[in-house]
Amino acid sequence: xxxxxxxxxxxxxxxxxxxxxxxxxxxxxxxxxxxxxxxxxxxxxxxxxxxxxxxxxxxxxxxxxxxxxxxxxxxxxxxxxxxxxxxxxxxxxxxxxxxxxxxxxxxxxxxxxxxxxxx
Amino acid sequence: xxxxxxxxxxxxxxxxxxxxxxxxxxxxxxxxxxxxxxxxxxxxxxxxxxxxxxxxxxxxxxxxxxxxxxxxxxxxxxxxxxxxxxxxxxxxxxxxxxxxxxxxxxxxxxxxxxxxx
Numbered sequence: 001x002x003x004x005x006x007x008x009x010x011x012x013x014x015x016x017x018x019x020x021x022x023x024x025x026x027x028x029x030x031x032x033x034x035x036x037x038x039x040x041x042x043x044x045x046x047x048x049x050x051x052x053x054x055x056x057x058x059x060x061x062x063x064x065x066x067x068x069x070x071x072x073x074x075x076x077x078x079x080x081x082x083x084x085x086x087x088x089x090x091x092x093x094x095x096x097x098x099x100x101x102x103x104x105x106x107x108x109x110x111x112x113x114x115x116x117x118x119x
Numbered sequence: 120x121x122x123x124x125x126x127x128x129x130x131x132x133x134x135x136x137x138x139x140x141x142x143x144x145x146x147x148x149x150x151x152x153x154x155x156x157x158x159x160x161x162x163x164x165x166x167x168x169x170x171x172x173x174x175x176x177x178x179x180x181x182x183x184x185x186x187x188x189x190x191x192x193x194x195x196x197x198x199x200x201x202x203x204x205x206x207x208x209x210x211x212x213x214x215x216x217x218x219x220x221x222x223x224x225x226x227x228x229x230x231x232x233x234x235x236x
Contacts, residue, residue, distance in 0.1 A: 004162075031222075040128075042209065042228035043163075090162055094222065105170055106151055106213040106222030110162035 003027070004111035006091050012117045019078040021114050023091030030096035032074035033108065034058075034066065037088040046089075049074055050096060081118045089114045121146040121212050125227035132200045133235050140195040140230045142210030151213035152193040153224065154184055158206045166208075169193060180204070200234045207231050 007022035023032065033048040035058075045058030049068040063085060067075040074093075078085055092108040122145045132138045144150055151170055155163040167178025174186045184195045195208060208231075211224040 006162075009160075033223075040228060043226040045223065048223070092163075105168060106224060107153065107165055107168060108163075108224060110155075110164070112162045113160070115160070 004091055004093055004109050006111035006114045008114050009112060010115050012119065013081050014119050015082060017081050019081050019116065021076040021089055021116070023074045023076070023111055024072050025093040025109070026072065027093065027109070028071070029093035029109070030071070031094045032068065033092040034074065034076045035090045035092065036060070037090055043090065046076065083118050085116065086118045087116060089116060121214055121225050123210050123212050123225055123227040125210055125230045127230050129231045129233065131233045131235060134202055135199050138197050138200040138204070138232065138234070140208050140232060142193045142195065142227060143191050144193060144210070144212045145191060146212050152186065153211040153213070154178065154182070154195050155209045155211065156206050157209065163209060166195070202234045202236050205232055205234045
């Protein structure tokens with residue numbers, strides 16, 4: 001089974017702190033994604049990465065950065081946390097487009113989520 | 120551009136009754152559609168997908184979904200609801216063009232299903 005692991009389930013940080021959210025997947029997926037989930041807004045894509053050291057902005061990248069130094073690991077960084085970044089953060093992974101096989105349909109595999117509270 | 124609408128924020132159904140969670144989509148080209156479920160304080164779990172073929176797709180936990188091209192809908196259904204089905208359900212559509220080697224999904228805002236004992 002695919003396993004996507006997010007290092008912290010619950011975090012409480014103070015305004016201005018630097019926050020790292022870590023995500024590791026064990027299925028050799030090329031693509032990794034960070035979403036935030038807020039009530040009434042659904043899932044919104046922050047950043048994604050299709051290869052090591054590659055990153056693309058999603059719909060709401062402001063205030064965030066990412067790092068992908070190894071294929072299995074994708075980190076989300078809040079340089080200076082603010083209260084409006086209080087949210088549930090979800091990491092996901094998938095195979096890249098050109099990988100052949102039945103799994104190559106865009107299906108995402110999600111981690112358990114990291115609930116961040118910024119005070 | 121692609122989009123997904125889940126017109127109901129909440130659906131309430133009695134245990135043992137059939138349930139339907141609605142989803143409509145907009146995408147150019149052939150649609151690739153997904154349903155995910157999220158239990159409280161958990162990540163999303165894949166339920167089922169429509170790629171091509173039969174309009175009725177069967178998935179996990181007894182769920183199925185009906186694809187209707189003319190109505191651009193992909194409603195999630197279950198013949199007999201269980202209390203344990205209470206959760207948040209998300210419909211998603213794959214982007215026709217994602218570029219850069221990655222497929223992207225656009226998600227609906229979610230529908231909270233409550234199954235009443």
